[in-house]
Amino acid sequence: MAILHLKAKPGSRANQLLVSPDGTVTVRLHAPAQDGKANAALRAxxxxxxxxxxxxxxxxxxxTAPFKKLALLDINDDELAAVLARHRLA
Known part of the structure; x- marks a missing residue:
């Protein structure tokens, strides 16, 4: 199991995972921040x-906050690092 800390930004044009050079993870979500739609979209x-x-x-x-903590139950820390490395901004 891997733990992922991120900032969610609902109401964006498209879903996108971004990792800044300092390691901050941001997920832009197309779904609006109402009635749990953004959280459901984030999980999906x-x-x-x-x-x-x-x-x-x-x-x-x-x-209900932009900063979130998620558990990825079938992912180990090495797999998490590999995926995040592919989404790192230059």
Whole structure:
């Protein structure tokens, strides 16, 4: 299991995972921040990016805040680092 800390930005043009040079993870989501739609979209998008099912992506904290903590239950730390490295900005 890997733990991922990120900042979610709902209401964006498209879903996108960005990792800044300092390691900060930001996920832009097309879904609006209302009635849990952004959190559901976040779980589904991360499941797609990491190649797992959305039931294996758990939101641990940050239900109503932009800063979130998620557990990726089928992903280990090495796999997490590899995916994040592919999304790192130059």
């Amino acid at each position: 998008y991360l499941a797609e990016v990491f190649g797992t099912s959305k039931s294996r992506v758990e939101l641990l904290s940050g239900q």
